Amino acid sequence: MTRNNVEIREVTDGQSLKEFIRVPYAIFKDDPNYIPPLEMERMDILSRDKNPYFEHAEACYWLASRNGETIGRISAQLDQLVQKYHGEKTGHFGFFDCINDQSVADALLETAENWLRERGAEKVIGPFSLSINEETGMLVDGFDTPPSLMMAHSRPYYESLVKNHGFEKVKDVWAYWLDISQDILPPAVDKLVKRTFNSDKVTIRPIDMKNYDRDLATILDIFNDAWSDNWGFIPFTDNELKQVAKDMKLLIRPDFTYIAEMDGEPQAMMVTLPNLNELIRDLNGKLFPTGIFKLLWRLKLHPRYKTVRVPLMGVRKKYQNGMIGGAMAFSLIETCRIHATAAGCTHAELGWVLEENTRLQKMLETIGCAHYKTYRLFVRDL
Incomplete structure (x- = not known):
């Protein structure tokens, strides 16, 4: 599919999956706080044969390119357990990374939305990579420090890209930092x-x-x-x-x-x-x-x-x-x-913690923890 000179390609084999995993390398090339995840670990998570998540969920991955240069990626997921436990026909998007170009973001997000809509989803929430038990949310505050294990990293402009596409905030989760x-x-x-x-x-x-x-x-x-x-x-x-x-x-x-x-x-x-x-x-x-x-x-x-x-x-x-x-x-x-x-x-990260979980927040702040990163989840009706 091509839109506004942006080509969207589905990931269909091992080679394109490796390309999908490596997209952030270019996006974050001048960000000193970005840490590339282990490619082997990413391959296992995204593999339908190795990750038991796919026993109750399906997903699709896409790459965005222009003039032969890969400039973005996204995934869409539909998890049967979401409807089982929450009674909602809700799909997820994740692995959202792209250059600061609204037309690229729109093409990626629209592709994920269409895939979910075709499968009966009535709204989409994300980013989750792939589920709420893995990397959750888009970093919107705390860009000045590197991400910890199993936590996402984002570009500051990502939030504007998804909001300009029509997404709204649905939930924030917080990470805390503690001098131990x-x-x-x-x-x-x-x-x-x-x-x-x-x-x-x-x-x-x-x-x-x-x-x-x-x-x-x-x-x-x-x-x-x-x-x-x-x-x-x-x-x-x-x-x-x-x-x-x-x-x-x-x-x-x-x-x-x-x-x-x-x-x-x-x-x-x-x-x-x-x-x-x-x-x-x-x-x-x-x-x-x-x-x-x-x-x-x-x-x-x-x-x-x-x-x-x-x-x-x-x-x-x-x-x-x-x-x-x-x-x-x-x-x-x-x-x-x-x-x-x-x-x-010398230091520990504790989290994530839901923004409304004041009981746990108070407990962590009692021992000197500081809220130092915020990850945001967005929603859009389909």
């Missing part, structure tokens, strides 16, 4: 934590790597319960749980990942991961031939990262509004902080 090199618990919170744990009812234990699959399944079960009332929530399927367990195993550290138990039953959890983006910054997305050895050296043999990210944290719903739930959450944060600083880390 110093004590973070206020005296009153520290007293609450100590009183709770002196009762012997609540204990915190690290993930057991000998029973890794079992413990990670427990962590994700807590996540599914803790987040189930949140806007846009979609639970992990069994096969997605298995894939997450496989994907995260290289990054998981038992001294960074904890489960809180109440009378021996798991009720809260926190996963802190090395900020992989800090370690792959100079690899230009490639693990081979030498990148894999550099990564393993930096990650396992001679760890040198200074930042970590907390992508998963949750307390089961029955404890969320009580003193014990708060004590478990603060204790998990402090336990992870102590061990992360012992490993040489």
